[in-house]
Amino acid sequence: MQETQQNQKTLALKQEVEQLEEExxxxxxxxxxxxxxxxxxxxxxxxxxxxxxxxxxxxxxxxxxxxxxxxxxxxxxxxxxxxxxxxxxxxxxxxxxxxxxxHPRHHRPRIKPHRRQPSRLKFMCNNHELQDFDTQNRRSSFGSSVDFNYAKLGLSVLE
Incomplete structure (x- = not known):
C-alpha cells in the first residue's frame, strides 16, 4: 500500500513538473x-x-x-x-x-534737452508795486552781487 501511494505521489509530481515546464x-x-x-x-x-x-x-x-x-x-x-x-x-x-x-522718426517730436527758459518772477518793491524781473540775468550762486543789489532796493520774491 505504501508503494502505491508513493508511486501515485511520484506520478502526480511528475505531471505537475511537466505542466509547470509547459507554462x-x-x-x-x-x-x-x-x-x-x-x-x-x-x-x-x-x-x-x-x-x-x-x-x-x-x-x-x-x-x-x-x-x-x-x-x-x-x-x-x-x-x-x-x-x-x-x-x-x-x-x-x-x-x-x-x-x-x-511715430516715424522724422515726424516724432524731438525731445530737446531741458533748457532753462527765461523766467520772470514778480518782485514787490517797498511801495508795493509789482515789477517783472528777468531771472535769466541773475547769478545763481549764493551771495552774488545781484542779490546784494536787490537787498539794497528792498525787493523780495513773491510766491
Missing part, C-alpha cells in the same frame, strides 16, 4: 514576443513565427498602432509649438512696426 515555455515565448515588441526582433525568425496565440498577435498589432499614433501626435505637438513660437514672434514684429509707423 514556463509559454511564458518564455511571451517574454520574447514582448521583448520583440519593445526592442525590435531579437532574432529575425521571431516575426514570422505563427505559433503565437491569436490574442497576443492582436495585442501586438494594437500596440504597434498605438505607438505610431503617439509618435504622430508628438510630431504634431512639436510642429504646433514651433508654429506658435513663430506666430508670437511675427506678432511682436508687427506690433513694433505699427508703433514705428505711428
Amino acid at each position: 514556463l515555455e509559454e511564458e518564455l515565448k511571451l517574454s520574447k514576443v514582448l521583448q520583440y515588441a519593445l526592442d525590435g526582433p531579437c532574432c529575425p525568425c521571431l516575426s514570422t513565427q505563427t505559433h503565437l496565440p491569436f490574442k497576443i498577435k492582436e495585442l501586438l498589432t494594437e500596440l504597434a498602432t498605438v505607438e505610431e499614433e503617439i509618435m504622430w501626435l508628438e510630431r504634431k505637438v512639436h510642429k504646433m509649438n514651433l508654429s506658435l513660437y513663430l506666430e508670437k514672434k511675427q506678432t511682436r514684429e508687427w506690433e513694433l512696426q505699427q508703433l514705428k509707423n505711428l
